[in-house]
Amino acid sequence: MRDELLALxxxxxxxxxxxxxxxxxxxxxxxxxxxxxxxQEGIICGYHTLINWDKTSIEKVTALIEVKVTPQRGQxxxxxxxxxxxxxxxxxxxxxxxxxxxxxxxxxxxxKEIASFVSDKLSTLDSVLSTATHFILKKYKDxxxxxxxxxxxxxxxxxx
Amino acid sequence: xxxxxxxxxxxxxxxxIRKFFDLVSEMKDAISLGVGEPDFDTPWHIRDEGIFALxxxxxxxxxxAGLKELREEICNYLKRRQNVSYNPNKEVLVTVGxxxxxxxxxxxxxxxxxxxxxxxxxxxxxEPCAVLAGAKPVIIDLKAENExxxxxxxxxxxxxxxxxxxxxxxxxxxxxxIMERKDLEDIAKIIKENDIYVMSDEIYAxxxxxxxxxxxxxxxxxxxxxxxxxxxxxxxAMTGWRLGYACxxxxxxxxxxxxxxxxxMCAPTTSQYxxxxxxxxxxxxxxxxxxxxxxxxxxxxxxxKEMNLECFEPFGAFYVFPCIKEFGMTSEEFATRFxxxxxxxxxxxxAFGESGEGFVRISYxxxxxxxxxxxxxxxxxxxxxxxx
Numbered sequence: 001m002r003d004e005l006l007a008l009x010x011x012x013x014x015x016x017x018x019x020x021x022x023x024x025x026x027x028x029x030x031x032x033x034x035x036x037x038x039x040q041e042g043i044i045c046g047y048h049t050l051i052n053w054d055k056t057s058i059e060k061v062t063a064l065i066e067v068k069v070t071p072q073r074g075q076x077x078x079x080x081x082x083x084x085x086x087x088x089x090x091x092x093x094x095x096x097x098x099x100x101x102x103x104x105x106x107x108x109x110x111x112k113e114i115a116s117f118v119s120d121k122l123s124t125l126d127s128v129l130s131t132a133t134h135f136i137l138k139k140y141k142d143x144x145x146x147x148x149x150x151x152x153x154x155x156x157x158x159x160x
Numbered sequence: 161x162x163x164x165x166x167x168x169x170x171x172x173x174x175x176x177i178r179k180f181f182d183l184v185s186e187m188k189d190a191i192s193l194g195v196g197e198p199d200f201d202t203p204w205h206i207r208d209e210g211i212f213a214l215x216x217x218x219x220x221x222x223x224x225a226g227l228k229e230l231r232e233e234i235c236n237y238l239k240r241r242q243n244v245s246y247n248p249n250k251e252v253l254v255t256v257g258x259x260x261x262x263x264x265x266x267x268x269x270x271x272x273x274x275x276x277x278x279x280x281x282x283x284x285x286x287e288p289c290a291v292l293a294g295a296k297p298v299i300i301d302l303k304a305e306n307e308x309x310x311x312x313x314x315x316x317x318x319x320x321x322x323x324x325x326x327x328x329x330x331x332x333x334x335x336x337x338i339m340e341r342k343d344l345e346d347i348a349k350i351i352k353e354n355d356i357y358v359m360s361d362e363i364y365a366x367x368x369x370x371x372x373x374x375x376x377x378x379x380x381x382x383x384x385x386x387x388x389x390x391x392x393x394x395x396x397a398m399t400g401w402r403l404g405y406a407c408x409x410x411x412x413x414x415x416x417x418x419x420x421x422x423x424x425m426c427a428p429t430t431s432q433y434x435x436x437x438x439x440x441x442x443x444x445x446x447x448x449x450x451x452x453x454x455x456x457x458x459x460x461x462x463x464x465k466e467m468n469l470e471c472f473e474p475f476g477a478f479y480v481f482p483c484i485k486e487f488g489m490t491s492e493e494f495a496t497r498f499x500x501x502x503x504x505x506x507x508x509x510x511a512f513g514e515s516g517e518g519f520v521r522i523s524y525x526x527x528x529x530x531x532x533x534x535x536x537x538x539x540x541x542x543x544x545x546x547x548x
Binding site: 004007008019022023024025153155156157158159160 | 175177180181184185190192194195196197199283284285333451454455456458459462505507511528
Protein backbone atom coordinates (compact mmCIF):
# COMPACT_ATOMS: atom_id res chain seq x y z
CA MET A 1 0.00 0.00 0.00
CA ARG A 2 2.84 2.40 0.90
CA ASP A 3 4.25 2.88 -2.62
CA GLU A 4 0.83 3.28 -4.16
CA LEU A 5 -0.23 5.75 -1.48
CA LEU A 6 2.88 7.86 -1.98
CA ALA A 7 2.39 7.88 -5.75
CA LEU A 8 -1.22 9.03 -5.30
CA UNK A 9 -0.59 11.89 -2.89
CA UNK A 10 2.53 13.01 -4.68
CA UNK A 11 0.18 13.76 -7.58
CA UNK A 12 -2.66 15.10 -5.48
CA UNK A 13 -1.99 15.96 -1.86
CA UNK A 14 -5.54 17.22 -1.39
CA UNK A 15 -7.06 13.79 -1.88
CA UNK A 16 -9.29 13.02 1.09
CA UNK A 17 -8.81 10.03 3.35
CA UNK A 18 -12.08 8.49 2.19
CA UNK A 19 -11.05 8.61 -1.44
CA UNK A 20 -7.51 7.41 -0.69
CA UNK A 21 -8.93 4.44 1.15
CA UNK A 22 -11.28 3.50 -1.72
CA UNK A 23 -8.59 3.77 -4.37
CA UNK A 24 -6.13 1.72 -2.34
CA UNK A 25 -8.71 -0.88 -1.33
CA UNK A 26 -8.12 -0.42 2.42
CA UNK A 27 -10.26 1.13 5.14
CA UNK A 28 -9.92 4.75 6.21
CA UNK A 29 -8.22 3.98 9.52
CA UNK A 30 -5.50 1.99 7.79
CA UNK A 31 -4.90 4.78 5.30
CA UNK A 32 -4.80 7.41 8.06
CA UNK A 33 -2.35 5.36 10.14
CA UNK A 34 -0.06 4.86 7.19
CA UNK A 35 -0.06 8.60 6.48
CA UNK A 36 0.86 9.40 10.07
CA UNK A 37 3.68 6.85 9.93
CA UNK A 38 4.99 8.33 6.72
CA UNK A 39 5.00 11.78 8.28
CA GLN A 40 6.70 10.58 11.44
CA GLU A 41 9.36 8.76 9.50
CA GLY A 42 10.07 11.96 7.62
CA ILE A 43 9.12 10.37 4.30
CA ILE A 44 6.30 12.81 3.74
CA CYS A 45 7.93 16.19 4.39
CA GLY A 46 5.20 18.57 3.33
CA TYR A 47 2.08 19.08 1.24
CA HIS A 48 2.74 21.74 -1.37
CA THR A 49 0.86 23.29 -4.22
CA LEU A 50 2.25 23.55 -7.71
CA ILE A 51 1.70 27.10 -8.92
CA ASN A 52 2.44 28.54 -12.32
CA TRP A 53 3.54 31.98 -11.10
CA ASP A 54 3.94 33.23 -14.66
CA LYS A 55 0.19 33.43 -14.89
CA THR A 56 -0.16 35.66 -11.86
CA SER A 57 0.66 39.34 -11.54
CA ILE A 58 3.27 38.50 -8.94
CA GLU A 59 6.81 39.07 -10.18
CA LYS A 60 9.28 36.33 -9.40
CA VAL A 61 12.74 35.61 -10.71
CA THR A 62 14.18 32.17 -10.25
CA ALA A 63 17.86 31.36 -10.61
CA LEU A 64 19.79 28.11 -10.58
CA ILE A 65 23.21 28.66 -9.08
CA GLU A 66 26.04 26.18 -9.48
CA VAL A 67 28.33 26.46 -6.48
CA LYS A 68 31.83 25.03 -6.09
CA VAL A 69 32.88 24.69 -2.47
CA THR A 70 35.65 23.28 -0.31
CA PRO A 71 34.23 20.49 1.83
CA GLN A 72 35.02 20.86 5.52
CA ARG A 73 36.87 18.32 7.58
CA GLY A 74 34.54 16.00 9.48
CA GLN A 75 31.41 17.55 8.04
CA UNK A 76 31.82 17.20 4.30
CA UNK A 77 29.35 19.35 2.46
CA UNK A 78 26.64 19.33 5.12
CA UNK A 79 27.89 22.36 7.04
CA UNK A 80 28.18 24.62 4.01
CA UNK A 81 24.85 23.36 2.63
CA UNK A 82 23.22 24.35 5.89
CA UNK A 83 24.80 27.79 5.76
CA UNK A 84 23.17 28.24 2.37
CA UNK A 85 19.76 26.67 2.95
CA UNK A 86 19.12 28.73 6.05
CA UNK A 87 18.42 31.73 3.86
CA UNK A 88 14.64 31.73 3.32
CA UNK A 89 14.97 32.95 -0.27
CA UNK A 90 16.83 29.72 -1.08
CA UNK A 91 14.21 27.27 -2.30
CA UNK A 92 16.32 24.16 -2.72
CA UNK A 93 19.87 22.93 -2.27
CA UNK A 94 21.12 19.73 -3.86
CA UNK A 95 24.53 18.09 -3.64
CA UNK A 96 25.49 17.25 -7.21
CA UNK A 97 28.05 14.91 -8.72
CA UNK A 98 30.19 16.22 -11.56
CA UNK A 99 31.56 19.66 -12.41
CA UNK A 100 30.32 21.51 -9.35
CA UNK A 101 29.12 20.62 -5.87
CA UNK A 102 25.88 22.33 -4.87
CA UNK A 103 22.94 23.33 -6.98
CA UNK A 104 21.01 26.14 -5.33
CA UNK A 105 17.59 27.38 -6.42
CA UNK A 106 16.93 30.94 -5.49
CA UNK A 107 13.69 32.85 -5.78
CA UNK A 108 13.50 36.64 -5.58
CA UNK A 109 11.33 39.46 -6.83
CA UNK A 110 13.96 41.06 -9.03
CA UNK A 111 17.16 40.27 -10.86
CA LYS A 112 18.92 42.77 -8.72
CA GLU A 113 18.04 40.96 -5.53
CA ILE A 114 19.45 37.77 -6.94
CA ALA A 115 22.62 39.53 -7.97
CA SER A 116 23.09 40.95 -4.53
CA PHE A 117 22.43 37.60 -2.86
CA VAL A 118 25.10 35.97 -4.97
CA SER A 119 27.69 38.71 -4.58
CA ASP A 120 27.05 39.68 -0.95
CA LYS A 121 25.98 36.50 0.74
CA LEU A 122 26.87 33.43 -1.27
CA SER A 123 30.29 34.33 -2.73
CA THR A 124 31.54 35.72 0.53
CA LEU A 125 31.11 32.45 2.40
CA ASP A 126 34.54 31.09 3.27
CA SER A 127 34.26 27.71 1.64
CA VAL A 128 32.62 28.91 -1.57
CA LEU A 129 35.18 28.83 -4.37
CA SER A 130 33.04 29.96 -7.30
CA THR A 131 29.46 30.38 -8.49
CA ALA A 132 27.68 30.31 -11.87
CA THR A 133 24.19 31.76 -12.00
CA HIS A 134 21.54 30.76 -14.55
CA PHE A 135 18.15 32.43 -14.78
CA ILE A 136 15.02 30.45 -15.55
CA LEU A 137 13.21 32.02 -18.50
CA LYS A 138 10.19 29.74 -18.69
CA LYS A 139 8.95 26.67 -16.90
CA TYR A 140 7.46 24.08 -19.23
CA LYS A 141 7.15 21.22 -16.82
CA ASP A 142 7.57 21.00 -13.08
CA UNK A 143 7.11 18.06 -10.70
CA UNK A 144 5.96 15.88 -13.60
CA UNK A 145 3.22 18.32 -14.56
CA UNK A 146 3.23 20.08 -17.92
CA UNK A 147 2.18 23.73 -17.55
CA UNK A 148 -0.19 25.28 -20.03
CA UNK A 149 -1.32 22.19 -21.82
CA UNK A 150 -4.90 21.00 -21.67
CA UNK A 151 -5.24 17.41 -22.66
CA UNK A 152 -8.21 16.84 -24.96
CA UNK A 153 -9.82 13.41 -25.13
CA UNK A 154 -9.59 12.65 -28.81
CA UNK A 155 -11.02 9.18 -28.66
CA UNK A 156 -14.21 8.25 -30.46
CA UNK A 157 -17.17 8.61 -28.11
CA UNK A 158 -18.23 4.98 -28.26
CA UNK A 159 -16.00 2.10 -29.33
CA UNK A 160 -16.51 -1.63 -28.91
CA UNK B 161 -26.08 -1.65 -60.90
CA UNK B 162 -28.85 -4.00 -59.99
CA UNK B 163 -26.96 -7.20 -59.20
CA UNK B 164 -27.22 -8.10 -55.54
CA UNK B 165 -24.29 -7.76 -53.15
CA UNK B 166 -22.93 -10.56 -51.01
CA UNK B 167 -25.76 -12.25 -49.14
CA UNK B 168 -23.50 -13.30 -46.32
CA UNK B 169 -22.39 -9.74 -45.71
CA UNK B 170 -25.84 -8.24 -46.18
CA UNK B 171 -27.24 -10.69 -43.65
CA UNK B 172 -24.89 -9.38 -40.95
CA UNK B 173 -26.53 -7.11 -38.45
CA UNK B 174 -24.67 -3.84 -37.98
CA UNK B 175 -22.88 -3.63 -34.65
CA UNK B 176 -25.29 -2.71 -31.84
CA ILE B 177 -22.75 -0.16 -30.69
CA ARG B 178 -23.06 1.70 -33.97
CA LYS B 179 -26.70 2.57 -33.37
CA PHE B 180 -25.92 4.04 -30.01
CA PHE B 181 -22.90 5.82 -31.39
CA ASP B 182 -25.09 7.77 -33.81
CA LEU B 183 -27.32 8.81 -30.94
CA VAL B 184 -24.41 9.96 -28.78
CA SER B 185 -22.78 11.86 -31.63
CA GLU B 186 -25.77 14.17 -31.80
CA MET B 187 -25.35 15.06 -28.14
CA LYS B 188 -22.68 17.72 -28.06
CA ASP B 189 -21.64 17.96 -24.43
CA ALA B 190 -22.14 14.35 -23.36
CA ILE B 191 -19.54 12.70 -21.12
CA SER B 192 -18.73 9.28 -22.46
CA LEU B 193 -18.01 6.17 -20.45
CA GLY B 194 -18.39 4.17 -23.61
CA VAL B 195 -14.86 3.88 -24.87
CA GLY B 196 -13.14 0.53 -25.28
CA GLU B 197 -9.60 1.85 -25.38
CA PRO B 198 -7.09 3.19 -22.84
CA ASP B 199 -7.14 6.89 -21.98
CA PHE B 200 -3.35 6.91 -21.64
CA ASP B 201 -1.16 8.09 -24.48
CA THR B 202 1.24 5.49 -25.82
CA PRO B 203 4.31 5.81 -23.55
CA TRP B 204 6.76 8.29 -25.02
CA HIS B 205 9.72 5.92 -25.43
CA ILE B 206 7.54 3.68 -27.59
CA ARG B 207 6.32 6.58 -29.74
CA ASP B 208 9.90 7.80 -29.99
CA GLU B 209 10.99 4.43 -31.34
CA GLY B 210 8.28 4.67 -34.01
CA ILE B 211 9.49 8.14 -34.96
CA PHE B 212 13.07 6.90 -35.04
CA ALA B 213 12.10 4.07 -37.39
CA LEU B 214 10.53 6.64 -39.71
CA UNK B 215 13.60 8.86 -39.53
CA UNK B 216 15.84 5.99 -40.46
CA UNK B 217 13.67 5.30 -43.46
CA UNK B 218 12.32 1.98 -42.23
CA UNK B 219 9.30 2.42 -44.42
CA UNK B 220 9.23 -0.84 -46.38
CA UNK B 221 7.18 -4.01 -46.04
CA UNK B 222 8.38 -6.45 -43.44
CA UNK B 223 8.21 -10.21 -43.99
CA UNK B 224 4.63 -11.47 -44.05
CA ALA B 225 4.87 -12.93 -40.57
CA GLY B 226 6.32 -9.70 -39.17
CA LEU B 227 9.80 -8.48 -38.15
CA LYS B 228 11.88 -11.34 -36.88
CA GLU B 229 13.03 -9.27 -33.92
CA LEU B 230 9.43 -8.56 -32.98
CA ARG B 231 8.44 -12.21 -33.22
CA GLU B 232 11.36 -13.10 -30.98
CA GLU B 233 10.38 -10.46 -28.45
CA ILE B 234 6.78 -11.71 -28.52
CA CYS B 235 8.03 -15.21 -27.71
CA ASN B 236 10.26 -13.89 -24.90
CA TYR B 237 7.31 -11.98 -23.52
CA LEU B 238 4.92 -14.94 -23.63
CA LYS B 239 7.51 -17.14 -21.95
CA ARG B 240 8.16 -14.50 -19.30
CA ARG B 241 4.56 -13.50 -18.56
CA GLN B 242 2.33 -16.42 -19.57
CA ASN B 243 4.74 -19.33 -19.35
CA VAL B 244 4.11 -20.59 -22.88
CA SER B 245 6.92 -21.26 -25.36
CA TYR B 246 6.51 -20.61 -29.05
CA ASN B 247 8.94 -20.85 -31.93
CA PRO B 248 9.36 -17.34 -33.36
CA ASN B 249 10.04 -18.68 -36.84
CA LYS B 250 7.06 -20.97 -37.21
CA GLU B 251 4.44 -20.31 -34.60
CA VAL B 252 3.95 -16.53 -34.53
CA LEU B 253 2.14 -14.18 -36.92
CA VAL B 254 2.08 -10.42 -36.42
CA THR B 255 -1.33 -9.05 -37.42
CA VAL B 256 -3.20 -5.78 -37.85
CA GLY B 257 -4.61 -5.70 -34.34
CA UNK B 258 -6.03 -8.67 -32.52
CA UNK B 259 -9.08 -8.21 -34.76
CA UNK B 260 -7.30 -9.47 -37.86
CA UNK B 261 -6.08 -12.50 -35.96
CA UNK B 262 -9.68 -13.33 -34.97
CA UNK B 263 -10.83 -13.07 -38.58
CA UNK B 264 -8.07 -15.04 -40.28
CA UNK B 265 -7.80 -17.53 -37.43
CA UNK B 266 -11.44 -18.51 -37.90
CA UNK B 267 -11.08 -18.61 -41.66
CA UNK B 268 -8.07 -20.88 -41.34
CA UNK B 269 -9.90 -23.28 -39.03
CA UNK B 270 -13.46 -23.78 -40.22
CA UNK B 271 -15.26 -25.49 -43.07
CA UNK B 272 -18.82 -24.61 -44.09
CA UNK B 273 -21.23 -25.91 -41.49
CA UNK B 274 -18.65 -26.23 -38.70
CA UNK B 275 -19.85 -24.86 -35.41
CA UNK B 276 -18.01 -22.13 -33.53
CA UNK B 277 -18.94 -21.76 -29.89
CA UNK B 278 -19.07 -18.14 -28.76
CA UNK B 279 -19.68 -17.29 -25.11
CA UNK B 280 -21.55 -13.99 -24.77
CA UNK B 281 -21.62 -11.19 -23.68
CA UNK B 282 -18.39 -10.70 -25.57
CA UNK B 283 -16.62 -8.58 -28.13
CA UNK B 284 -18.77 -7.73 -31.13
CA UNK B 285 -16.73 -9.26 -33.93
CA UNK B 286 -16.57 -12.98 -33.09
CA GLU B 287 -20.01 -13.81 -34.39
CA PRO B 288 -19.80 -11.91 -37.72
CA CYS B 289 -16.29 -13.25 -38.35
CA ALA B 290 -17.51 -16.79 -37.75
CA VAL B 291 -20.43 -16.23 -40.14
CA LEU B 292 -18.17 -14.77 -42.81
CA ALA B 293 -15.89 -17.78 -42.45
CA GLY B 294 -18.90 -19.96 -43.28
CA ALA B 295 -19.32 -21.36 -39.79
CA LYS B 296 -22.41 -21.63 -37.68
CA PRO B 297 -22.10 -19.60 -34.47
CA VAL B 298 -23.35 -21.38 -31.36
CA ILE B 299 -23.90 -18.95 -28.53
CA ILE B 300 -23.41 -19.71 -24.86
CA ASP B 301 -25.20 -17.21 -22.65
CA LEU B 302 -22.88 -16.55 -19.74
CA LYS B 303 -24.54 -15.89 -16.41
CA ALA B 304 -24.15 -13.12 -13.89
CA GLU B 305 -24.43 -15.62 -11.03
CA ASN B 306 -21.24 -17.29 -12.34
CA GLU B 307 -19.58 -13.88 -12.56
CA UNK B 308 -19.84 -14.34 -16.34
CA UNK B 309 -17.25 -17.11 -16.34
CA UNK B 310 -17.62 -20.04 -18.71
CA UNK B 311 -18.47 -23.22 -16.81
CA UNK B 312 -17.76 -26.79 -17.83
CA UNK B 313 -21.47 -27.62 -17.84
CA UNK B 314 -22.31 -24.72 -20.14
CA UNK B 315 -19.57 -25.78 -22.52
CA UNK B 316 -20.60 -29.43 -22.45
CA UNK B 317 -24.17 -28.52 -23.32
CA UNK B 318 -23.09 -26.50 -26.35
CA UNK B 319 -20.83 -29.13 -27.92
CA UNK B 320 -22.12 -31.19 -30.83
CA UNK B 321 -20.31 -33.45 -33.29
CA UNK B 322 -19.99 -30.40 -35.57
CA UNK B 323 -18.19 -28.28 -33.00
CA UNK B 324 -14.85 -27.08 -34.32
CA UNK B 325 -13.70 -24.12 -32.24
CA UNK B 326 -14.40 -22.54 -28.89
CA UNK B 327 -13.75 -18.83 -28.67
CA UNK B 328 -12.47 -17.97 -25.22
CA UNK B 329 -12.76 -14.22 -24.60
CA UNK B 330 -11.14 -13.65 -21.19
CA UNK B 331 -10.40 -11.24 -19.53
CA UNK B 332 -13.71 -10.21 -20.98
CA UNK B 333 -14.99 -7.17 -22.74
CA UNK B 334 -17.72 -6.08 -21.75
CA UNK B 335 -18.15 -7.84 -18.40
CA UNK B 336 -14.65 -7.60 -16.95
CA UNK B 337 -14.88 -11.31 -16.07
CA ILE B 338 -11.77 -13.45 -15.78
CA MET B 339 -11.14 -17.19 -15.91
CA GLU B 340 -8.82 -18.42 -13.18
CA ARG B 341 -6.62 -21.49 -13.43
CA LYS B 342 -9.23 -23.77 -11.89
CA ASP B 343 -11.94 -22.52 -14.29
CA LEU B 344 -9.64 -23.13 -17.23
CA GLU B 345 -8.67 -26.61 -16.08
CA ASP B 346 -12.34 -27.56 -15.86
CA ILE B 347 -13.09 -26.58 -19.42
CA ALA B 348 -9.74 -27.79 -20.82
CA LYS B 349 -10.69 -31.32 -19.87
CA ILE B 350 -13.86 -31.13 -21.96
CA ILE B 351 -12.08 -29.42 -24.84
CA LYS B 352 -9.55 -32.25 -25.01
CA GLU B 353 -12.18 -34.99 -24.69
CA ASN B 354 -14.11 -33.52 -27.60
CA ASP B 355 -11.03 -32.68 -29.64
CA ILE B 356 -11.89 -29.08 -30.44
CA TYR B 357 -9.75 -26.02 -31.09
CA VAL B 358 -9.63 -22.95 -28.88
CA MET B 359 -9.25 -19.39 -30.03
CA SER B 360 -8.18 -17.61 -26.86
CA ASP B 361 -8.49 -13.84 -27.15
CA GLU B 362 -6.15 -12.60 -24.42
CA ILE B 363 -5.87 -8.97 -25.47
CA TYR B 364 -6.59 -7.88 -21.87
CA ALA B 365 -4.18 -10.41 -20.33
CA UNK B 366 -2.08 -7.72 -18.62
CA UNK B 367 -5.13 -6.13 -17.02
CA UNK B 368 -6.18 -8.47 -14.25
CA UNK B 369 -6.58 -7.36 -10.65
CA UNK B 370 -6.72 -10.60 -8.70
CA UNK B 371 -4.18 -13.23 -9.69
CA UNK B 372 -1.94 -12.94 -12.72
CA UNK B 373 -3.66 -14.00 -15.91
CA UNK B 374 -3.32 -17.67 -16.87
CA UNK B 375 -3.29 -18.53 -20.56
CA UNK B 376 -5.17 -21.67 -21.49
CA UNK B 377 -2.28 -22.45 -23.85
CA UNK B 378 -0.06 -22.97 -20.81
CA UNK B 379 -2.19 -25.89 -19.59
CA UNK B 380 -1.16 -29.43 -20.32
CA UNK B 381 -2.11 -30.61 -23.82
CA UNK B 382 -3.73 -27.31 -24.80
CA UNK B 383 -1.03 -25.51 -26.75
CA UNK B 384 -1.37 -27.84 -29.73
CA UNK B 385 -5.04 -26.92 -30.14
CA UNK B 386 -4.99 -23.25 -29.23
CA UNK B 387 -4.69 -20.05 -31.22
CA UNK B 388 -3.51 -17.51 -28.67
CA UNK B 389 -4.38 -13.95 -29.66
CA UNK B 390 -2.88 -10.91 -28.02
CA UNK B 391 -1.70 -7.46 -29.04
CA UNK B 392 -0.42 -4.08 -28.02
CA UNK B 393 -3.61 -2.02 -27.92
CA UNK B 394 -4.72 -2.49 -24.35
CA UNK B 395 -1.55 -3.28 -22.40
CA UNK B 396 0.58 -0.54 -23.96
CA ALA B 397 -2.19 1.92 -24.92
CA MET B 398 -1.43 1.46 -28.61
CA THR B 399 -4.88 1.08 -30.18
CA GLY B 400 -4.21 3.38 -33.13
CA TRP B 401 -1.03 1.55 -34.07
CA ARG B 402 -3.13 -1.46 -35.10
CA LEU B 403 -0.85 -4.23 -33.99
CA GLY B 404 -1.60 -7.66 -32.61
CA TYR B 405 -0.41 -11.22 -33.00
CA ALA B 406 -1.46 -14.83 -33.09
CA CYS B 407 0.51 -17.77 -31.77
CA UNK B 408 -0.46 -21.29 -32.70
CA UNK B 409 0.91 -24.62 -33.92
CA UNK B 410 2.94 -24.39 -37.11
CA UNK B 411 0.28 -25.92 -39.38
CA UNK B 412 -2.33 -23.33 -38.32
CA UNK B 413 0.04 -20.35 -38.51
CA UNK B 414 1.05 -21.51 -41.99
CA UNK B 415 -2.56 -21.31 -43.20
CA UNK B 416 -3.24 -18.03 -41.41
CA UNK B 417 -0.10 -16.54 -42.93
CA UNK B 418 -1.45 -17.37 -46.39
CA UNK B 419 -4.61 -15.35 -45.82
CA UNK B 420 -2.63 -12.56 -44.14
CA UNK B 421 -0.16 -12.48 -47.02
CA UNK B 422 -2.87 -12.13 -49.67
CA UNK B 423 -5.19 -9.80 -47.77
CA UNK B 424 -2.79 -7.60 -45.81
CA MET B 425 0.81 -8.33 -46.87
CA CYS B 426 2.25 -7.31 -43.50
CA ALA B 427 1.35 -5.33 -40.41
CA PRO B 428 2.43 -1.66 -40.40
CA THR B 429 6.22 -1.42 -40.24
CA THR B 430 6.45 1.66 -38.00
CA SER B 431 4.14 0.00 -35.49
CA GLN B 432 6.26 -3.13 -35.48
CA TYR B 433 9.41 -1.23 -34.55
CA UNK B 434 7.55 0.62 -31.81
CA UNK B 435 6.20 -2.70 -30.53
CA UNK B 436 9.72 -4.13 -30.16
CA UNK B 437 10.48 -1.25 -27.81
CA UNK B 438 7.21 -1.83 -25.94
CA UNK B 439 8.06 -5.46 -25.26
CA UNK B 440 11.68 -4.76 -24.36
CA UNK B 441 11.23 -1.77 -22.08
CA UNK B 442 7.51 -1.37 -21.43
CA UNK B 443 6.92 -3.49 -18.31
CA UNK B 444 6.94 -0.46 -15.99
CA UNK B 445 4.43 1.40 -18.16
CA UNK B 446 2.07 -1.55 -18.04
CA UNK B 447 2.43 -1.69 -14.27
CA UNK B 448 1.72 2.02 -13.90
CA UNK B 449 -1.42 1.87 -16.06
CA UNK B 450 -2.64 -1.28 -14.39
CA UNK B 451 -2.30 0.36 -10.96
CA UNK B 452 -4.34 3.33 -12.16
CA UNK B 453 -7.06 1.10 -13.67
CA UNK B 454 -7.26 -0.87 -10.46
CA UNK B 455 -7.79 2.31 -8.41
CA UNK B 456 -10.59 3.39 -10.71
CA UNK B 457 -12.11 -0.08 -10.58
CA UNK B 458 -12.20 0.06 -6.79
CA UNK B 459 -13.68 3.54 -7.00
CA UNK B 460 -16.53 2.40 -9.27
CA UNK B 461 -17.31 -0.77 -7.34
CA UNK B 462 -17.43 1.25 -4.13
CA UNK B 463 -19.74 3.83 -5.71
CA UNK B 464 -22.10 1.11 -6.97
CA LYS B 465 -22.18 -0.38 -3.50
CA GLU B 466 -23.09 2.99 -2.03
CA MET B 467 -25.96 3.46 -4.45
CA ASN B 468 -27.03 -0.17 -4.08
CA LEU B 469 -26.56 -0.93 -7.73
CA GLU B 470 -26.15 -4.64 -8.33
CA CYS B 471 -22.76 -5.47 -9.81
CA PHE B 472 -20.41 -8.43 -9.41
CA GLU B 473 -16.82 -7.43 -8.78
CA PRO B 474 -14.98 -7.76 -12.08
CA PHE B 475 -11.26 -8.54 -11.97
CA GLY B 476 -10.23 -7.95 -15.57
CA ALA B 477 -10.01 -5.52 -18.49
CA PHE B 478 -11.28 -1.98 -17.76
CA TYR B 479 -15.04 -2.50 -17.65
CA VAL B 480 -17.73 -2.92 -15.08
CA PHE B 481 -21.06 -4.42 -16.02
CA PRO B 482 -23.74 -3.37 -13.55
CA CYS B 483 -27.21 -4.89 -13.65
CA ILE B 484 -30.07 -2.48 -14.35
CA LYS B 485 -32.95 -4.98 -14.29
CA GLU B 486 -34.46 -3.43 -11.15
CA PHE B 487 -35.57 -0.40 -13.20
CA GLY B 488 -37.81 -2.43 -15.49
CA MET B 489 -36.20 -1.09 -18.65
CA THR B 490 -34.22 -2.65 -21.43
CA SER B 491 -30.51 -1.84 -21.59
CA GLU B 492 -31.13 0.40 -24.55
CA GLU B 493 -33.93 2.30 -22.86
CA PHE B 494 -31.76 2.77 -19.79
CA ALA B 495 -28.75 3.94 -21.78
CA THR B 496 -30.85 6.26 -23.93
CA ARG B 497 -32.61 7.88 -20.98
CA PHE B 498 -29.36 8.18 -19.04
CA UNK B 499 -27.86 9.93 -22.02
CA UNK B 500 -30.82 12.24 -22.55
CA UNK B 501 -31.37 13.11 -18.91
CA UNK B 502 -27.83 13.16 -17.52
CA UNK B 503 -25.70 13.37 -20.67
CA UNK B 504 -23.60 10.34 -19.84
CA UNK B 505 -22.99 7.69 -22.46
CA UNK B 506 -22.71 4.05 -21.41
CA UNK B 507 -23.06 1.09 -23.75
CA UNK B 508 -26.19 -1.09 -23.58
CA UNK B 509 -25.18 -4.62 -22.62
CA UNK B 510 -27.19 -6.22 -25.41
CA ALA B 511 -24.72 -4.76 -27.93
CA PHE B 512 -22.50 -7.66 -26.84
CA GLY B 513 -25.09 -10.40 -27.25
CA GLU B 514 -28.60 -11.06 -25.99
CA SER B 515 -27.34 -12.28 -22.64
CA GLY B 516 -26.05 -8.76 -22.03
CA GLU B 517 -29.64 -7.54 -21.86
CA GLY B 518 -30.35 -6.04 -18.44
CA PHE B 519 -26.80 -4.75 -18.06
CA VAL B 520 -24.77 -1.76 -19.22
CA ARG B 521 -21.06 -1.55 -19.87
CA ILE B 522 -19.21 1.22 -18.09
CA SER B 523 -15.60 1.74 -19.07
CA TYR B 524 -13.08 3.02 -16.55
CA UNK B 525 -10.55 4.08 -19.12
CA UNK B 526 -11.18 7.60 -17.80
CA UNK B 527 -9.57 9.78 -15.17
CA UNK B 528 -10.89 9.58 -11.63
CA UNK B 529 -12.13 13.17 -12.00
CA UNK B 530 -14.30 12.29 -15.01
CA UNK B 531 -15.54 9.17 -13.25
CA UNK B 532 -16.51 11.25 -10.22
CA UNK B 533 -18.72 13.55 -12.26
CA UNK B 534 -20.25 10.65 -14.15
CA UNK B 535 -20.96 8.66 -11.00
CA UNK B 536 -22.64 11.62 -9.34
CA UNK B 537 -24.98 11.85 -12.31
CA UNK B 538 -25.56 8.12 -12.29
CA UNK B 539 -26.59 8.42 -8.65
CA UNK B 540 -29.02 11.24 -9.50
CA UNK B 541 -30.48 9.16 -12.29
CA UNK B 542 -30.80 6.00 -10.22
CA UNK B 543 -32.36 7.91 -7.31
CA UNK B 544 -34.89 9.51 -9.64
CA UNK B 545 -35.84 6.19 -11.23
CA UNK B 546 -36.31 4.55 -7.85
CA UNK B 547 -38.60 7.33 -6.65
CA UNK B 548 -40.85 7.30 -9.68
